[in-house]
Amino acid sequence: MRSPFAVRVSELTLTPLDPQPDHDVVAGDPVVSLLELSTSDDGRVERGVWQITPGVVRDVEADELFVVISGSATIEFDDGAPALDVGPGDAAILPAGARTTWTIHETLRKVYQATV
Template sequence: MTTNDQVPASFSVYVPDAELVPEPLDPAQIVSGDPVVTGKVLSESADGRQIRGIWQITPGVVTDTEANELFVVVSGRATVEVEGGATLEIGPGDACVLREGDRTTWTVHETLRKAYHISL
């Protein structure tokens, strides 16, 4: 195995204090407010189909089309409305699964931070 083919070393991150970087939010996704998104990819598979990281959004209302994702809310609160499906009230400690293609509206009540795993 060459250096480029090696699996990254195991690690841990304290999610509440992890430093995040700005991530662009398409203005067309913003329904109301002035939400700001930050995040950090912690690991990604060699083929780019498995992504693990931390994501945060400040209060506001945004729309999204989801990937196949499992996440756990670390802090904050939001209401996630899944078009044609459930309305999810999420907060600290909640685990949530969103299906690929779900069209959602996120009403972020308190800055929300989550740790996630996405399968593309």
């Protein structure tokens, strides 16, 4: 059993990923940063804090639940599902395999749990 813990997400220092993720950058020069908080024993479930600076990127999603801490974005789905406008305090679920376009209006920081 792991020890319980709590962190103040808004004050955490995240590490810019190097190299940056294999997103299809559509506009701008967005930078992704991450701090992994925990991973399940089997390595399939990851929990952490993720951040991206303004820009537009395309991605293929993992099965994910996230809560936005700061910033804002619009997430559009290639399959025609309604777009999501997310900001501080919003929770969202993204289905595995969804093809998305993220328009980051303000640097977005989220806490996530993803099954990979």
